[in-house]
Amino acid sequence: MSNRAFRKSSSGRSERELTSARFLRWQAERSVDRNESNDEGGREMSRETADEAVDHYSRKRDHSLTERGNSEIMGVRKFHNWIKRTLIREYCPYGGDMVTVLDICGGKGGDFHKWAEEANVGHVVLIDAARGSIDDALERYREFHWNKNQWHFGVTFVCADCFGADLHAILPPHLSFDFASCQFALQYAFSSEERIRGLLRNVSIRLKPGCSFIGTIPDAEFLIKKLKESPSPSFGNDLYHVTFPAKIDGRFADFGSSYRFYLREAVDDVLECKDQSSSHGLR
């Protein structure tokens, strides 16, 4: 972050605080030209997957604290939050105003508390393709930053497809990152090699050398093990189920092989893409 961000403006607020109100609106559909004709099956699959995931998360409304307290997957929610909190505490530099983080697919800003409490960061750039989620995140930030005076970091909200857009061209030129995080979302980039490379390029280009990039993803090895053990292409329990395509010939493409994932109250049977080496069969 540039020193310019800490100067006081004539209104008495630091420019960093003013920056926090900045809302960069990027039309995700601009970065993915939906009208572009494309006969390549993998690309169609990656677009279908991306669109379904974006629609799903955009439709999901933000739950109140009371609703979350009554959740049937409260244990899973708490556990996942504990995991993310632990990872941020372990890997994110605790640097006050000098630390800027990139929150990829940051959704409704569910990690804002963690950025504040575990790393005391100075600025967060939250990027998500789901416009509804960005709106919720902005509301949440307004409540805690302006009304409750609890989160003292600034935020730049960007609505963009992190896997398809060129973030370097979108973000303000002075922004660079001390830390990057992608929680429970990187699997959607594996719908095609082009998209996962797009994500890695986007993270790498503005991340300072020596800094870290963390994330959480479903483990392909575990899912394949469960699939092998299951008599049908579907498995799970009361809380979740995974359904692979009915016809499985024992081999998956490197990118774009899909399955459906349902997690009660969290993920509504969304198409997720799995990466499999073609040599890694199910024999």
Place this chain on the structure above:
Amino acid sequence: MVRFSVLEKLAADYGFLLLAKRNFLGICKNYDPRQFNRMTPAELEVAEIYLMFAFVKERAVGWPPAHPKTTKDVIVA
């Protein structure tokens, strides 16, 4: 879903070196085993699905970035 070896190989192309990779239950063991007791067997099975990774940007690929030619598509409100 990601087979991790492929992610690691791709990440290396962008200057990333693997720092750590652990499944969620492994994180519990390392940091706070009490987490096990707070979950039902069904919740533990969900926890088994996921793993974490941490990369460090070892090589300065694309650093410092050249300034983009245009930001005209960004709307600042």
